[in-house]
Structures are given as structure tokens and as C-alpha cells.
Amino acid sequence: MSSSQDSPDRPLTERGARTREKLLAAAREVFEERGFPDTRIAHIAERARVAYGSFYTYFPSKQAVFLELADRLFAEMTDRGALPAGRSPAARIRRANRAYYEAYLRNARMMAIVEQVATLDEEFQELRRKHRARSITRTARALRRWQREGLMPGDLDPELTARALAAMIDHSLYLGIVQGDDPPDTERLLDTLDLLTHRALGLPAETGSGGLG
Amino acid sequence: MSSSQDSPDRPLTERGARTREKLLAAAREVFEERGFPDTRIAHIAERARVAYGSFYTYFPSKQAVFLELADRLFAEMTDRGALPAGRSPAARIRRANRAYYEAYLRNARMMAIVEQVATLDEEFQELRRKHRARSITRTARALRRWQREGLMPGDLDPELTARALAAMIDHSLYLGIVQGDDPPDTERLLDTLDLLTHRALGLPAETGSGGLG
Amino acid sequence: MSSSQDSPDRPLTERGARTREKLLAAAREVFEERGFPDTRIAHIAERARVAYGSFYTYFPSKQAVFLELADRLFAEMTDRGALPAGRSPAARIRRANRAYYEAYLRNARMMAIVEQVATLDEEFQELRRKHRARSITRTARALRRWQREGLMPGDLDPELTARALAAMIDHSLYLGIVQGDDPPDTERLLDTLDLLTHRALGLPAETGSGGLG
Amino acid sequence: MSSSQDSPDRPLTERGARTREKLLAAAREVFEERGFPDTRIAHIAERARVAYGSFYTYFPSKQAVFLELADRLFAEMTDRGALPAGRSPAARIRRANRAYYEAYLRNARMMAIVEQVATLDEEFQELRRKHRARSITRTARALRRWQREGLMPGDLDPELTARALAAMIDHSLYLGIVQGDDPPDTERLLDTLDLLTHRALGLPAETGSGGLG
DNA sequence: GATGAATGAGTGTTCATTCAT
DNA sequence: TATGAATGAACACTCATTCAT
Numbered sequence: 002m003s004s005s006q007d008s009p010d011r012p013l014t015e016r017g018a019r020t021r022e023k024l025l026a027a028a029r030e031v032f033e034e035r036g037f038p039d040t041r042i043a044h045i046a047e048r049a050r051v052a053y054g055s056f057y058t059y060f061p062s063k064q065a066v067f068l069e070l071a072d073r074l075f076a077e078m079t080d081r082g083a084l085p086a087g088r089s090p091a092a093r094i095r096r097a098n099r100a101y102y103e104a105y106l107r108n109a110r111m112m113a114i115v116e117q118v119a120t121l122d123e124e125f126q127e128l129r130r131k132h133r134a135r136s137i138t139r140t141a142r143a144l145r146r147w148q149r150e151g152l153m154p155g156d157l158d159p160e161l162t163a164r165a166l167a168a169m170i171d172h173s174l175y176l177g178i179v180q181g182d183d184p185p186d187t188e189r190l191l192d193t194l195d196l197l198t199h200r201a202l203g204l205p206a207e208t209g210s211g212g213l214g
Numbered sequence: 215m216s217s218s219q220d221s222p223d224r225p226l227t228e229r230g231a232r233t234r235e236k237l238l239a240a241a242r243e244v245f246e247e248r249g250f251p252d253t254r255i256a257h258i259a260e261r262a263r264v265a266y267g268s269f270y271t272y273f274p275s276k277q278a279v280f281l282e283l284a285d286r287l288f289a290e291m292t293d294r295g296a297l298p299a300g301r302s303p304a305a306r307i308r309r310a311n312r313a314y315y316e317a318y319l320r321n322a323r324m325m326a327i328v329e330q331v332a333t334l335d336e337e338f339q340e341l342r343r344k345h346r347a348r349s350i351t352r353t354a355r356a357l358r359r360w361q362r363e364g365l366m367p368g369d370l371d372p373e374l375t376a377r378a379l380a381a382m383i384d385h386s387l388y389l390g391i392v393q394g395d396d397p398p399d400t401e402r403l404l405d406t407l408d409l410l411t412h413r414a415l416g417l418p419a420e421t422g423s424g425g426l427g
Numbered sequence: 428m429s430s431s432q433d434s435p436d437r438p439l440t441e442r443g444a445r446t447r448e449k450l451l452a453a454a455r456e457v458f459e460e461r462g463f464p465d466t467r468i469a470h471i472a473e474r475a476r477v478a479y480g481s482f483y484t485y486f487p488s489k490q491a492v493f494l495e496l497a498d499r500l501f502a503e504m505t506d507r508g509a510l511p512a513g514r515s516p517a518a519r520i521r522r523a524n525r526a527y528y529e530a531y532l533r534n535a536r537m538m539a540i541v542e543q544v545a546t547l548d549e550e551f552q553e554l555r556r557k558h559r560a561r562s563i564t565r566t567a568r569a570l571r572r573w574q575r576e577g578l579m580p581g582d583l584d585p586e587l588t589a590r591a592l593a594a595m596i597d598h599s600l601y602l603g604i605v606q607g608d609d610p611p612d613t614e615r616l617l618d619t620l621d622l623l624t625h626r627a628l629g630l631p632a633e634t635g636s637g638g639l640g
Numbered sequence: 641m642s643s644s645q646d647s648p649d650r651p652l653t654e655r656g657a658r659t660r661e662k663l664l665a666a667a668r669e670v671f672e673e674r675g676f677p678d679t680r681i682a683h684i685a686e687r688a689r690v691a692y693g694s695f696y697t698y699f700p701s702k703q704a705v706f707l708e709l710a711d712r713l714f715a716e717m718t719d720r721g722a723l724p725a726g727r728s729p730a731a732r733i734r735r736a737n738r739a740y741y742e743a744y745l746r747n748a749r750m751m752a753i754v755e756q757v758a759t760l761d762e763e764f765q766e767l768r769r770k771h772r773a774r775s776i777t778r779t780a781r782a783l784r785r786w787q788r789e790g791l792m793p794g795d796l797d798p799e800l801t802a803r804a805l806a807a808m809i810d811h812s813l814y815l816g817i818v819q820g821d822d823p824p825d826t827e828r829l830l831d832t833l834d835l836l837t838h839r840a841l842g843l844p845a846e847t848g849s850g851g852l853g
Numbered sequence: 854g855a856t857g858a859a860t861g862a863g864t865g866t867t868c869a870t871t872c873a874t
Numbered sequence: 875t876a877t878g879a880a881t882g883a884a885c886a887c888t889c890a891t892t893c894a895t
Contacts, residue, residue: 017875038251038334042869052877057870113333119393120330121251126393133389161406168389169382176346176381180332180339193374201414229895230858255886265860270887443854464677464760468890478856483891539759545819546756547677552819559815587832594815595808602772602807606758606765619800627840655874656879681865691881696866 021059023049028066033110037067037118067118068125074111075132078104090147090204095195098170102191105174113179137163144202154203166198225272234272236262241279246323250280250331280331281338287324288345291317303360303417308408311383315404318387326392350376357415367416379411447485449475454492459536463493463544493544494551500537501558504530516573516630521621524596528617531600539605563589570628580629592624651698660698662688667705672749676706676757706757707764713750714771717743729786729843734834737809741830744813752818776802783841793842805837 027049031040042063046053060066078101088096105112118125137160144159177190225231240262244253255276259266273279291314301309318325331338353376360366390403453475457466468489472479486492504527514522531538544551563586570585603616651657666688670679681702685692699705717740727735744751757764779802786792816829 014875020875036334041867053879054870054872054877055875058875061870063869117333120326120333121249130393157409158402158406161403162410164389165382165386165403165407165410168385169378172381172385173378176377180343189371190374190378193371194378196370197375197378197414200416201410203413226857227895233858254884266862267860267888268858270889271858271860274887276886440854446854462760467888479858480856480891480893481854484854487891489890543759546752546759547675556819583835584828584832587829588836590815591808591812591829591833591836594811595804598807598811599804602803606769615797616800616804619797620804622796623801623804623840626842627836629839652878653874659879680863692883693866693868693881694879696868697879697881700866702865 017059020049020051020055023051024056024059025066025070029070029111032067032070032114037063037114037121064122064124067114068128070111071115071118071125072128074108074115075129078108079132079136090152090202091195091199093143094198094202094204098191098195098198101170102174102187105178109178112175116175116179133167137167140167147202147204152204157202162202166201169197170194230272233262233264233268236264237269237272238279238283242283242324245280245283245327250276250327250334277335277337280327281341283324284328284331284338285341287321287328288342291321292345292349293317303365303415304408304412306356307411307415307417311404311408311411314383315387315400318391322391325388329388329392346380350380353380360415360417365417370415375415379414382410383407443485446475446477446481449477450482450485451492451496455496455537458493458496458540463489463540463547490548490550493540494554496537497541497544497551498554500534500541501555504534505558505562516569516578516628517621517625519569520624520628520630524617524621524624527596528600528613531604535604538601542601542605559593563593566593573628573630578630583628588628592627595623596620656698659688659690659694662690663695663698664705664709668709668750671706671709671753676702676753676760703761703763706753707767709750710754710757710764711767713747713754714768717747718771718775729791729841730834730838732782733837733841733843737830737834737837740809741813741826744817748817751814755814755818772806776806779806786841786843791843796841801841805840808836809833 024045028040028045031044031048035044040063042056043053045066046056049056060069115129119129140163141159144153144157144162147153148155148157148159173190173194177187225234237258241253241258244257244261248257253276255269256266258279259269262269269279273282328342332342350373354372357366357370357372357375361368361370361372386403386407390400450471454466454471457470457474461470466489468482469479471492472482475482486495541555545555566589567585570579570583570588573579574581574583574585599616599620603613651660663684667679667684670683670687674683679702681695682692684705685695688695695705699708754768758768776799780798783792783796783798783801787794787796787798812829812833816826
């Protein structure tokens with residue numbers, strides 16, 4: 002996953018690479034603690050234990066560090082590497098939803114900041130669109146396969162369906178976890194999302210599963 | 215006898231009321247054009263053709279005008295006053311979705327700013343939560359009725375379901391209209407949302423409807 | 428004691444006079460509560476239960492109300508009307524000091540504001556100088572008489588002595604009462620001031636009085 | 641590694657230290673010329689020939705520079721380092737009064753501002769109280785010694801006496817020098833203060849001194 | 854007289870970024 | 875590279891005073 006940031010002009014020395022990573026880690030911490038607008042370069046430098054000016058040795062701007070952090074984050078959030086294929090649609094949906102939920106929880110604070118920056122920064126919006134598109138495409142591909150295999154009715158547009166369901170999952174987690182629209186019974190929420198997804202896609206009922214109890 | 219210096223939230227004279235409305239209208243315009251952080255009080259005052267200080271005669275802060283605008287907006291967005299009751303669930307969902315979509319389109323620019331401020335301002339988040347909760351409650355009530363009437367399976371939690379589906383609609387419209395994640399064929403998007411909602415809720419198929427063509 | 432303020436241009440109606448007094452009383456209250464710089468015309472008007480603009484019907488500025496209040500205050504502070512003459516110097520000093528102390532206590536808050544404005548406002552300084560001079564002159568006259576009567580050594584300049592002792596009393600009370608340089612045992616403080624004054628003036632010892640012991 | 645943005649009260653480099661001193665000197669000049677409330681940070685920066693923002697590199701606020709200047713000033717005003725001990729009380733009083741007077745003259749403009757800020761700023765009042773207390777304690781110690789040595793009657797409370805006499809000197813100089821309550825014959829004023837102090841303390845008459853001529 | 858709306862100049866402080874060392 | 879000092883434009887908010895009704 003190539004970064005949308007240009008790499009620093011010259012290859013870094015060993016020491017430079019370490020300083021750069023320190024700055025990235027520090028930036029993430031501070032962003033999480035204070036949000037994007039309230040983060041000062043001074044905070045990041047201080048946290049990384051480098052001089053103020055050193056920040057600009059490695060990043061051209063506050064926006065730039067964030068973009069790089071977000072790029073890594075998006076990669077992790079949509080990484081399905083570990084998911085075993087070849088299961089039933091229901092199982093795959095459940096696995097994917099749980100995996101996404103786990104990742105969301107792990108990165109909840111950053112996801113809040115991501116949402117923040119998404120409303121403020123055009124360049125960042127572009128980055129996010131790209132990631133989203135990639136993810137949607139992948140999902141749409143699976144839907145199309147299920148349609149071909151007769152597991153799912155053909156009257157749903159795979160692209161739009163993928164988009165809508167992703168929006169449902171994403172925004173539900175955002176509101177539930179980040180915005181804390183009353184702290185929900187997470188298990189029930191996830192079960193509901195699975196079930197809604199399952200039924201919305203018109204997938205065959207699984208024996209003995211999917212109910213919310 | 216409240217001081218006129220401490221922004222008498224309710225103007226005492228006809229003239230004052232007029233000025234206040236001018237300011238609200240101007241604020242909305244400027245917010246839409248420049249976003250919340252880039253809006254200057256000077257812009258608002260200028261647009262309203264009043265002196266700089268007059269803004270503060272009626273609003274204690276930039277945040278305050280926005281809060282009032284958003285409050286009105288939310289009221290409009292969730293106003294279901296005109297929707298005829300007593301239709302089939304499918305018809306009601308379709309009507310509600312279309313109505314919401316129309317409202318969204320009418321207020322697209324403001325909705326973008328709303329999302330922006332939602333990530334920045336805690337007090338605003340609270341206001342929004344309240345509106346959302348009211349809307350969710352209303353939807354959940356309908357779902358429960360449909361469950362009682364046997365139109366919808368009982369294994370779905372009405373509350374969580376309402377939340378999830380609202381998230382789907384809301385965020386789909388946000389991404390499609392505000393963020394412009396490729397300009398979509400709106401009709402197809404809406405049809406997809408209707409259909410997904412319909413199936414997710416396990417509603418009885420309507421003869422001659424629901425297909426996306 | 429004529430005010431340094433011009434009276435309002437036209438004689439007031441009965442009602443006007445009442446409003447004016449309400450404003451004066453309100454102003455004093457607010458000044459005492461918030462100090463001069465932090466007092467807003469709005470506060471005064473509100474407290475007096477008149478409209479904002481009405482303040483300016485009776486006073487040309489914030490400074491002007493304060494000047495008038497201070498003028499009255501100074502008159503009260505230095506009013507020796509009730510002090511019986513013809514006592515021994517020691518007794519007169521003690522009476523004067525006590526009377527001044529009583530007045531100071533009664534008006535402590537205003538005295539604080541007076542000190543404040545004295546550092547900020549030239550016109551007010553002038554007013555104060557005038558009052559002080561009058562008071563000093565009166566004291567110096569007494570000192571001169573005591574010198575003529577042989578009760579007090581002639582090597583002290585009556586004018587400068589009066590000034591210095593007034594400064595001692597005044598500033599001691601200011602620091603003790605207004606600035607609260609540790610809350611003193613007032614009785615002991617007053618006794619000390621009496622005794623110091625008495626000795627500084629070289630007055631004949633009084634039998635059985637004046638000790639602090 | 642403290643942030644350079646959060647006003648590193650102690651500059652880390654030689655250059656920084658120089659800039660800081662330039663700002664202090666400039667601030668003193670401007671305060672003296674315009675008084676505290678009318679001093680703008682812009683004036684200070686301009687006078688120091690540094691950029692506006694550089695002020696905030698070294699001081700967090702206007703109040704803060706003033707506090708530091710006042711702290712230095714108080715130290716100088718009450719520095720009795722050079723006063724030879726072991727003289728007669730009369731001589732010591734005279735020396736101390738003259739020394740204080742010299743210092744007062746040298747710093748007259750600042751003393752005016754000090755008085756101003758003392759009425760406006762609570763934190764500054766605290767600083768001043770501390771300095772005053774230190775000074776009073778020192779004087780009281782001397783008085784107590786004189787009492788033990790039988791040079792001064794024991795019926796005076798040393799603490800309160802020190803306070804009262806300091807108030808006399810201080811306020812007399814303030815009114816005479818700062819407020820210019822008619823430009824006095826300074827020599828006569830000082831002689832009067834010496835004499836009053838001497839007699840108030842009941843010190844033994846010195847042969848050939850103490851008269852005002 | 855009384856009311857309260859209208860005015861707009863004024864200012865402390867922030868902070869991303871640049872630069873000299 | 876590393877450091878930390880220097881820069882200065884930008885902005886929300888205040889409030890005494892004026893003025894139209």
C-alpha cells in the first residue's frame with residue numbers, strides 16, 4: 002500500500018529513520034489525545050523528545066503527518082489478510098464484521114480524528130475515497146460471485162449494495178463507539194448488524210444461527 | 215429587564231427581531247460557503263448588512279448561531295408531518311426515505327457543515343444526539359408495531375435495528391451527496407436503500423415493486 | 428460641599444431625580460462588587476432597573492458617575508461635624524482616628540475602588556487632591572494652634588506633619604482593611620496609631636492613657 | 641525538553657537570553673510611559689525591536705512581564721545591603737529613609753505603575769504582600785532590639801509600629817513624588833519624616849540633630 | 854423622558870512555518 | 875541533522891457611546 006505522501010527526498014540514515022518513527026508515534030498519541038485542530042507541532046515534538054524544528058525536517062506540515070498516519074490506519078482497517086476464504090456468505094459476513102469491529106475498537110480514537118479531518122481537509126478526503134473505493138470494490142466482487150452462485154438475488158446492484166452496507170456498519174460503529182450514542186450492548190449490536198446484512202442481501206437462512214435470541 | 219449588552223436572546227422589539235433573522239440567514243449562507251472554521255463573524259455581519267458588534271447583540275458566539283441554525287435544520291429534516299400514515303410498511307419506508315432524501319438535497323451544504331461541527335463541538339454533539347434519539351425512538355415504535363402485527367419478524371431488536379438502518383440511510387446520503395463519492399445515479403441509490411431496508415426488516419414482498427429494474 | 432460635576436443641564440422633574448438617585452445607588456453597588464474597570468454601564472442600568480440608554484440621560488460617562496459618588500464619599504469621610512471641640516489634643520486625635528476608622532470600615536469597598544481609580548484617572552486625582560488639601564489644611568491649623576499653646580514643639584512643619592500623619596493613618600487603614608495585609612487586631616492597630624501620632628507630635632503625656640499594654 | 645512554544649521562561653541559548661532582556665527593558669520603558677492598562681504588547685515588541693510574536697516566546701502575558709519587573713524592583717527598593725550597621729537608631733533611620741527616598745526617586749515612574757497594578761491584579765497583590773512582609777519583619781526585628789537595649793519604650797508593638805511607620809514613609813513619598821501633591825521641598829519633607837519617626841519611636845534625642853531648621 | 858438597538862474601533866493571544874546557528 | 879528562536883498574520887469578542895423611535 003503506497004503512501005500518498007512523497008517519501009522524504011533523500012533516503013534516511015538509520016538515525017533519521019528512527020527519529021521519523023518517533024515523530025509518527027508521538028503524533029498519533031497527541032492527535033488521539035487532543036484531536037487534530039488542537040494538536041500543536043510543539044506537542045508532537047515534545048512527545049517525541051526532539052526539538053521543535055526537527056519536526057519539519059521530516060514532515061512538511063501537520064497535515065502531512067496525519068495523512069501518513071491515516072494511510073497506515075486505513076491499510077490496517079481493511080486488511081483482510083487473515084480471513085479464511087471459502088466459508089458460507091453468512092460466516093464470511095460475520096467474520097468480516099467482527100474483524101472490522103475489532104480493528105475499530107483498537108483504533109477508536111484515531112477513527113474519531115479521521116472523521117474530524119475528513120470534514121476539514123480536501124486532500125485527506127481524496128485519500129479516504131481511494132481507500133473506500135478499494136474496499137467497496139472488493140466487497141462488490143464477492144457479492145457478484147454470490148449472485149452468480151445463486152446465493153443472493155440478482156436484483157441488487159452489487160456496487161451500491163456494498164456501499165450502503167459498508168455505510169451501515171461504518172456509521173453504526175462510529176456512532177456507537179466514537180460518539181457514544183448511548184454505550185450499547187456491543188454483542189447485540191453486532192448480531193443485529195450481521196442479521197440485517199444477511200437478510201438485506203437475501204442470503205439463505207443458516208440453520209441454527211443468526212437469531213438475536 | 216435584561217441587559218441589551220448580554221445578547222438578549224429574544225429581541226424586545228420588532229426591529230430587533232428582524233435584525234436577528236437577517237443574521238441567522240446570513241450566517242447560514244456564509245457557513246455553507248466557507249464551512250464553520252473558516253467563517254468569520256465579520257463575514258456574517260457584512261452579509262447581514264449590520265455592524266460587526268450587532269452580531270453579538272443577538273448571539274453570544276459563532277457556535278451559538280450555528281447551534282440555533284442546526285436546531286431548526288434538524289427539526290426540518292426529521293419532520294414527518296406530511297407523511298400519510300396507514301400505508302403498507304414498504305410504502306412508508308419508501309416515502310420516508312424519499313422525504314429524507316429530498317430534505318437532504320435541500321440542505322446538503324448545511325449537512326456538510328453539520329458533520330464538520332459534529333466532530334469539533336461537544337455541545338453540538340449533545341444537541342444532535344437528542345434529535346437522533348427522538349427520531350430513532352419514533353422509528354423503533356413503528357417497527358414494534360409491525361412486529362406485533364406480524365409484518366416483521368420478532369427477532370430483531372427494534373431500537374438497534376432503527377439505529378442501524380438510519381445509519382445506513384444517513385451515511386449513504388452523506389457520502390453520496392456531500393462527499394460526492396462518485397456522483398451516483400440517485401434513483402438507483404434510493405431504490406437500493408429501499409430494497410435493502412425492506413429485506414433487512416424481513417417485510418413481506420410487495421407485488422410489483424422493490425426491484426431495481 | 429459642591430460637586431465637581433456640573434449638575435444636569437435642566438432641573439430634574441421629581442421622577443427624573445428619583446431615577447438619577449437609583450442610578451447612583453446602583454452604580455455604587457456595582458462598583459463595589461466588580462471594581463471600576465469591570466463595571467459595565469449595562470450592569471448599572473440593570474441594577475437600577477432602567478433601560479440601558481437611560482443611564483446616559485443622567486450621566487455623560489462611567490467616569491462621571493464615579494466622580495459624583497466619590498465626591499459624596501470624600502465629604503462623608505472627612506466630615507468632622509459631630510466631633511466636639513475643646514478636648515485635649517490626645518483626646519481629639521483619638522476621636523478623629525476612631526471616627527475616620529469607622530467611616531473607613533463603613534466604606535471599605537468604595538475606598539478600594541477609590542484607590543483604583545486614583546491610579547487611572549487624572550481628573551479624579553484632581554478631585555482627590557482638592558479634598559485631601561482641605562483636610563490637611565484643617566489639621567495643620569489645629570497643629571499650629573497647639574504649637575501656639577505650647578502643647579507641641581515648634582520645630583515641626585504643621586503642613587508637612589499633617590500630611591505625613593494623614594498618610595500614615597490612611598495607608599495603614601488601606602493596607603489593613605482593603606488589602607487585608609493580614610487581618611489585624613484592629614484595636615491594637617488603632618491604639619498603635621494613636622500612640623505613634625501622639626508621640627510623633629511630642630504632645631504631653633496623658634495620665635493613665637495611651638499605652639498599649 | 642520543554643516546548644519553545646509555551647514560553648520557555650528560561651531561554652536555552654545566549655541569543656534567547658539577550659532577547660529576553662531586551663524585552664524586559666522595553667517593557668519597563670513602555671509601562672513607565674503609558675501605564676499598565678494602556679501598554680500594548682505591540683509597543684513592547686516594537687521598542688525591543690523584535691517581532692510581535694517574540695514577546696510570547698518569553699512571557700505568557702503582559703501581566704507576567706510586569707510581575708517579573710516588579711519583583712526585581714521590589715528587591716532593589718528594599719535592598720539595604722550597603723547600609724552600615726551599628727549606628728545610632730536616629731542615624732540608621734535617617735540613612736534608611738534617605739536610601740529609600742533615593743530608590744523611590746530613581747524608580748518613581750515604576751512605583752506609579754506598581755500602585756496601579758496593585759489595585760487591579762490579585763496575583764500581583766500577593767507578590768507585593770510578600771515583599772512588604774519581609775521588609776516589615778526586618779524593621780520589627782530592629783525595633784525589638786532597640787527595645788531590649790532600652791533605647792525605645794516597650795509599650796509599642798514592634799510589628800504594628802513597623803507597619804505604620806512604613807506606611808507613613810511609603811505613602812508620603814507616593815503622594816509627594818508620584819501624585820505630585822504639590823511639589824514639595826523634598827529636604828523638608830524628609831527631615832519631617834525622620835523627626836516624626838524618631839519621636840514616634842520615643843528614641844533618645846540626638847545632640848545637634850533632628851531639627852528642621 | 855425612556856427605551857433598547859446599532860455601532861465599530863480596539864487588542865491580547867495563538868501557532869504554523871521559516872531560518873540562523 | 876538538529877536545534878530552538880523568530881516571525882507576523884489572523885480573529886473572536888468587548889463595550890462605551892450614539893441614535894432612532
